[in-house]
Amino acid sequence: MREITYADAIREAMSEEMRRDSRVIFIGEDIGVYGGAFGVSRGMLEEFGETRVRDTPISEAVIVGAAAGAAMTGLRPIAELMFSDFITLAMDQLVNQAAKNRFQFGSQGAIPLVIRTPAGSGTGAAAQHSQSLEAWVCHVPGLKVVIPSTPYDAKGLLKAAVRDNNPVLFFEQKLLYRTKGEVPEPELSEDHIIPLGKADIKRSGHDLTIISYGRMVQESLKAAEKLAGIGIDTEVLDIRTLVPMDRQAVIASAKKTGRVLIVHEAVKTGGFGGEIVSTIADSEAFFYLDAPIKRLCGLDVPIPYNPGLEAGVVPSSAAIYTSALELMEQRQLMQGAT
């Protein structure tokens, strides 16, 4: 299979869906001539023209609100927010309007809307351009939340999101944009749809499960490789879609290995990891656990500027490796106690 970047995969998904369905339009800041702040939409203006690839003023609230209004009335917009931190500027439109309108109007109509937005640290952009705010939107019924970890998933999940009849928050990972991975050729892509709500076992193992999403899946896979070197067989479960979450996959993997480490870049307090923990803890998987469930997350701080500090406040493959070892030792300690 050919290899393309995460950014290319996203562009292909959008372009294919726009060719397939004239109701799909694309709006956002600097997505046209500029090609998007991260170059994701480069070339799309030339193919689709200004009526379908629409540059907007710097007005995040009306970007999301207008996209929702267009979705309510028959279009299927993709809206780009240049940085996911900027959802703060569009919260009413997202939370009170897009998420609620179908329900509060007695399920009249639908809101087929995708909001694509880059998240995460690692670019030296400091506290207002580096956050991972996905947990906020998971707390709002009516929204779906997707965070892909590979080019393959990015393409398949985005195509599914565009075809979904609900508002979907699609968090892209800045540090993954330039990473490459296998993705089917475009002519085979019609079938490359990954349903929302299905987790994926990125690596199968028996000793320990790491549950993660987004860029931390890649860090977890690196750690798992290293753990294999010392005889620890690690499963890496990529939940891919936070809402709806594939609870069965989480429970099944926890039952299989009995030891669970949850890894995300977002800060720990109020983070989505807590939801994964409780999914396991109040299921039958609880009785299969050999050790307490552990969370490795971003420190409870804003993202700092200094490169050393920036890297230090979010999990790395080395920190994941260490946490996994601690989890294995904890098990030995528990066995020793009994």
Add this chain to the structure above:
Amino acid sequence: MAVSDTVLLELYRKMQQTRFFEETAAHLFSLGKVHGTAHFCIGEEASGIGVGHALKNEDYILQTHRGHGQAIGKGMDMKRMMAEFLGKETGCCKGYGGCMHIADFSVGSLGANGIVGGGLSLAVGAALTQQYLGKNNVTVCFFGDGATNQGIFHESLNLASVWKLPVIFVCTNNLYGMSTHVSKAMNITDIAVRAASYNMKGISLDGNDVITIYKETLQARDYVLQHGPMLMVLNTYRWMGHSKSDAQLYRTKEEVDEWKNRDPIKQLRKTLLEERHIPVKKIEEIDQEAEIDVEQALAFAEQSPEPRLDSILADVYAD
């Protein structure tokens, strides 16, 4: 432009329906039959009715929390409105929304909004759909004076202007944002001047003169289809408090009484009798019919079943 007697009688009927609908709703509150809250537009009926009646079925409106007149003006069924007010399964929103979220997509109502200015950005999107699909239709966004101080007002009018979208932004200026008088909330007296920032046409009208509002809306419809959005400010007054729990300490009885003398319904009735020479019997018939319509709506609502809890999760997401 002359407005026919038939149209004037329809405007009169819809204003009376709105008045009776809200008086009935207020009475239900006093009887303790309704929980939650409601925001009444009594005294402001000309704005919702005059605008709504000038629109086509395929045109869109986005209403405010004070939107019963706007909904009736656009042709919404009062039975389903009253059922929604009582939270019944047969309500236009299945009892999920209440009167702050009245919506009926089948008549072009994209819903009332509980957030001040909440409809503004949605209206931009609805008009984008109309423009993109080449429809010959417009979107009307209703909002109050208070909403013009929200940031989203600026973003929405600016983008609608840049994209030349067919939106009529209708500001019902009733002089108070809850308790705060407009003079304490903005340093201008004519809200229509705000349109100038967007190189947009802005007009200010007597919000109690339903005939003028109707005629101006017909013209605005044509205008926005050709030139892009405009702002229409309707200066009026709400007779009742902000919501059911308002002691109205911020205004005098004299001020309220003065505006009651400018009752938009009485004004139209006077025109019908004195200028159009409609027999009083005919007008009284309409009064009675409007009252019966509301009574029937209430009976329908009261007889309707409560919504069921067991299917509620299925209504959060579309298939």
